[in-house]
Amino acid sequence: MxxxxxxxxxxxxxxxxxxxxxxxxxxxxxxxxxxxxxxxxxxxxxxxxxxxxxxxxxxxxxxxxxxxxxxxxxxxxxxxxxxxxxxxxxxxxxxxxxxxxxxxxxxxxxxxxxxxxxxxxxxxxxxxxxxxxxxxxxxxxxxxxxxxxxxxxxxxxxxxxxxxxxxxxxxxxxxxxxxxxxxxxxxxxxxxxxxxxxxxxxxxxxxGQRCFEVTVTGEEGHAGTLPMNARKDSYLGAAKMAVALNGVAFKHEPHPVITVGHVRVRPNSRNTIPGETVFTIDSRHPDDDTLSRVKDDMIRACEEIAADMGLGLEMKPTSHSPxxxxxxxxxxxxxxxxxxxxxxxxxxxxxxxxxxxxxxxxxxxxxxxxxxxxxxxxxxxxxxxxxxxxxxxxxxxxxxxxxxxx
Ligand SMILES: [Zn+2]
CATH class of the missing domain: 3.40.630.10 (Zn peptidases)
Structure with missing residues (x-):
């Protein structure tokens, strides 16, 4: 007992x-x-x-x-x-x-x-x-x-x-x-x-779990002088990617869980357009095949945004547990x-x-x-x-x- x-x-x-x-x-x-x-x-x-x-x-x-x-x-x-x-x-x-x-x-x-x-x-x-x-x-x-x-x-x-x-x-x-x-x-x-x-x-x-570290590269610039249409804002790109990743989660049934939990912005100054943003993705699903499709969708979503905004993109896998x-x-x-x-x-x-x-x-x-x-x-x-x-x-x-x- x-x-x-x-x-x-x-x-x-x-x-x-x-x-x-x-x-x-x-x-x-x-x-x-x-x-x-x-x-x-x-x-x-x-x-x-x-x-x-x-x-x-x-x-x-x-x-x-x-x-x-x-x-x-x-x-x-x-x-x-x-x-x-x-x-x-x-x-x-x-x-x-x-x-x-x-x-x-x-x-x-x-x-x-x-x-x-x-x-x-x-x-x-x-x-x-x-x-x-x-x-x-x-x-x-x-x-x-x-x-x-x-x-x-x-x-x-x-x-x-x-x-x-x-x-x-x-x-x-x-x-x-x-x-x-x-x-x-x-x-x-x-x-x-x-x-x-x-x-x-x-x-x-x-x-299963797949994690990535994503580096988005843009160009630093003056927050007051650079017109909106001339910018390569890495943080704006990363933010759009975070929204798109959330959308990927809702596209699959049952939903995987996808989290952007850590973000680093460079130079992290309030009047400079962010030149580089690094963020993490943690994605999980009970089924490995679904998780693999989720991975492909996440990569495609980030690539499309980077191409559209003229940003550099590197998505480095950091861990994978089946x-x-x-x-x-x-x-x-x-x-x-x-x-x-x-x-x-x-x-x-x-x-x-x-x-x-x-x-x-x-x-x-x-x-x-x-x-x-x-x-x-x-x-x-x-x-x-x-x-x-x-x-x-x-x-x-x-x-x-x-x-x-x-
Ligand atoms: Zn524990």
Missing amino acids: IDKDRLWQSHMEMAKIGATPRGGVCRLALSDEDKVSRDLFVKWAEEAGCTISIDTVGNIFARRAGSDADAAPVVTGSHLDTQPLGGRFDGAYGVLAGLEVVRALNDAGTTTKAPIDIVVWTDEEGCRFTTKTMGSAAFAKIIDEDAVLNGVDPDGLRFADELERIGYAGTMPLGSLAMKAYFETHIEQGPILEDEGIPVGAVVGAQ AVTFDAACVDAVRTAARDLQIPCRDMFSGAGHDACKVAGLTPTGMIFVPCKDGISHNELEDATPDDLAAGTAVLLHAVTAAANA
Whole structure:
């Protein structure tokens, strides 16, 4: 049985580490706060009888032994790092739900056949060392270990040095752990579950994502003297492109999501016509073929505007993650657990990327979503209810136990 109050108290304790004035959390990867949160997790896991292993990029595995010493573990977890102005539940929930599963099994005196590992993935957020889901991607050998270890933050500090400094440079070789299955619980980070009053989502997959950095080149000029028809205004071109990209999103059904989230204007002076504008595009869709057509449409739309206005244009792809389909048996295990527990549950896609998306290529993987207030995440105001967190964790306990005994 899940202990709702214990689960909530653990969240509130963890949220004190890096707490921000507006009720959020700042725990950047490999910072002092990350170290303190890892130490607290390790202490709790050891108190719950787990054995700790740490791999070479700092991913932590806390094992509750099973009756079959040779069996590969069922793994569950998420991350403890946050955005600079993050919330109390993004990531921490997946870790603490895993801990609650172990504590509940201890309470019941139950031994599963396969071991259960709680994992804390290093640097999921990617806001300090620039690559998202770094620890799980390195574990899955999607990104190179040396590239991770030699990554530098904006202050020039090396990932490997920072990992060493906080005491989490482990010796376990990357990816040497075979898993029987992987389950991750996470807040939805969107509004669907809350809007529909459903406490649990069985995540069937995650959207594909294509990102670009777009450079629009025009010509600087005097804001007072250059007539309107003689201008090559790079920002005006970029603005028209942003509107056109929005139009591309509405052309496809179901709609992809397209975001222009970062804009840099040069020289960024109030009385000079902008000579160069750089902006980012983040586009996502659950279907790779559609996302590929969206990409073609986005390129065409920007090219037409640039040609029409006599502007230079470069569209550099900066990342591409294919859509992920989670393992049918794992998704079904989540649905079955919810049905057996009489907890309402619906199938859904993940709009965000998660560690589970990286692990999905290695081992059968499933995810469980719970609602978050107003769908708000990556925000200090991020919130969730003790009841919903407990419902998701009860489903996790059920699914993990079933997989470990199968
Ligand atoms: Zn997260």
